Amino acid sequence: MASAIENVEKETEKVLHKFKSLKDHGDKNLSELIQQIESYQRDLSILTSPDCPLTDIQCQLLLDNVIKKTRNTISQFSTEHRDIHSSVSRIGKAIDKNFISDYVCVGNESLFDQGKNNEILNKVIVEHFLRQGRSDIAEKLIQESKLDIDTNDKIPYIKMNKILDALRNRNLQPALEWAQTHRDQLVKSNSDFEFKLHRLQFIELLRGGIENQWKLITYSRSHFTPFAQRYQAEIKALMGSLMYLRSGIEKSPYQYLLDPNNWVEICHMFTKEACSLLEVSVDSPLSVTFNAGCIALPALINIKQAIQQRNVNDVWSSRDELPIEIDVTRKCHYHSIFACPILRQQSCDSNPPMRLQCGHVISRDALNKLSNGSKLKCPYCPAEQNPADARLIYF
Ligand SMILES: [Zn+2]
Numbered sequence: 001m002a003s004a005i006e007n008v009e010k011e012t013e014k015v016l017h018k019f020k021s022l023k024d025h026g027d028k029n030l031s032e033l034i035q036q037i038e039s040y041q042r043d044l045s046i047l048t049s050p051d052c053p054l055t056d057i058q059c060q061l062l063l064d065n066v067i068k069k070t071r072n073t074i075s076q077f078s079t080e081h082r083d084i085h086s087s088v089s090r091i092g093k094a095i096d097k098n099f100i101s102d103y104v105c106v107g108n109e110s111l112f113d114q115g116k117n118n119e120i121l122n123k124v125i126v127e128h129f130l131r132q133g134r135s136d137i138a139e140k141l142i143q144e145s146k147l148d149i150d151t152n153d154k155i156p157y158i159k160m161n162k163i164l165d166a167l168r169n170r171n172l173q174p175a176l177e178w179a180q181t182h183r184d185q186l187v188k189s190n191s192d193f194e195f196k197l198h199r200l201q202f203i204e205l206l207r208g209g210i211e212n213q214w215k216l217i218t219y220s221r222s223h224f225t226p227f228a229q230r231y232q233a234e235i236k237a238l239m240g241s242l243m244y245l246r247s248g249i250e251k252s253p254y255q256y257l258l259d260p261n262n263w264v265e266i267c268h269m270f271t272k273e274a275c276s277l278l279e280v281s282v283d284s285p286l287s288v289t290f291n292a293g294c295i296a297l298p299a300l301i302n303i304k305q306a307i308q309q310r311n312v313n314d315v316w317s318s319r320d321e322l323p324i325e326i327d328v329t330r331k332c333h334y335h336s337i338f339a340c341p342i343l344r345q346q347s348c349d350s351n352p353p354m355r356l357q358c359g360h361v362i363s364r365d366a367l368n369k370l371s372n373g374s375k376l377k378c379p380y381c382p383a384e385q386n387p388a389d390a391r392l393i394y395f
Contacts, residue, residue, distance in 0.1 A: 133161030133164065198227070
């Protein structure tokens with residue numbers, strides 16, 4: 001993949017280089033042409049005056065000469081411009097050559113033949129757009145695909161996006177109200193969100209300079225008290241910044257407080273907190289699936305080709321299972337996975353993890369294989385025990 005991108009990049013760089021030289025060359029030619037025409041304009045005013053020393057034919061020749069030069073320059077310029085076309089089309093060819101566009105071979109076309117799967121897909125798309133704050137698109141899709149989605153399911157997302165919009169416009173009020181309403185839950189999850197909001201409100205007041213001095217003191221008194229113990233160091237720093245109100249925070253050691261990234265951070269933080277209270281993941285299932293697909297697809301295309309070449313098509317017969325293990329990166333992991341250290345297989349409903357008396361965990365299949373009647377010797381520590389004492393573990 002990386003080399004494919006590099007190959008296309010090389011062609012793109014060639015075109016960019018050509019564009020630059022064409023532009024430089026063109027600019028030079030054009031300014032020369034303009035100079036020529038301007039000088040001819042000057043000549044013309046002399047030629048048209050009654051005491052002109054030249055004959056009509058000489059004037060005509062002069063004019064012809066300028067027109068010829070202009071035409072030459074233009075045709076030269078258009079030839080150079082035409083050359084760029086071939087370089088541009090070479091980029092297209094490089095893309096075709098380096099990137100596989102035929103994903104049909106790994107697709108499962110019949111998957112969405114069933115109405116039920118189609119409905120699930122539409123629901124996932126609707127949820128994605130609701131999260132993105134595009135409720136107009138979501139509503140249209142609900143209407144067109146005749147989905148039945150409870151209004152109560154939509155409201156939290158709509159509220160969430162209203163607050164996010166306000167935050168993007170540097171309005172903290174709706175987020176502060178939200179944090180106050182959900183204070184108990186936020187405290188339970190050890191969240192910094194409410195304090196960070198007040199901190200940011202304080203920083204906004206700081207921007208106002210010395211005029212806001214009294215407001216800043218009143219704000220701190222009325223809002224920082226409940227956080228005083230937990231955020232002592234941060235509150236101290238905020239108070240310290242007041243010393244520089246007159247001379248300007250931007251020239252003080254506290255200038256880091258004015259970092260615009262604070263706003264980006266607070267938006268991320270809000271999305272994370274709101275999603276966790278809604279008990280949904282921060283990224284929508286659609287985007288997670290799409291990203292995992294992008295990672296998995298090249299490997300799947302390779303294996304499919306290898307399977308077809310060797311005529312071993314039945315290797316990949318199961319619809320719900322991939323023929324190889326694909327690491328979709330930590331970002332796409334949502335559940336703890338247990339792999340049996342004995343059988344080297346991931347646990348599943350029919351072969352769940354079992355905790356032995358000694359504390360070691362193996363899969364149930366391994367447990368059955370290793371047990372000898374009512375006796376089992378742990379494969380890790382030699383503790384002998386009754387396999388019936390092993391307990392099923394839930395992750
Ligand atoms: Zn053990």
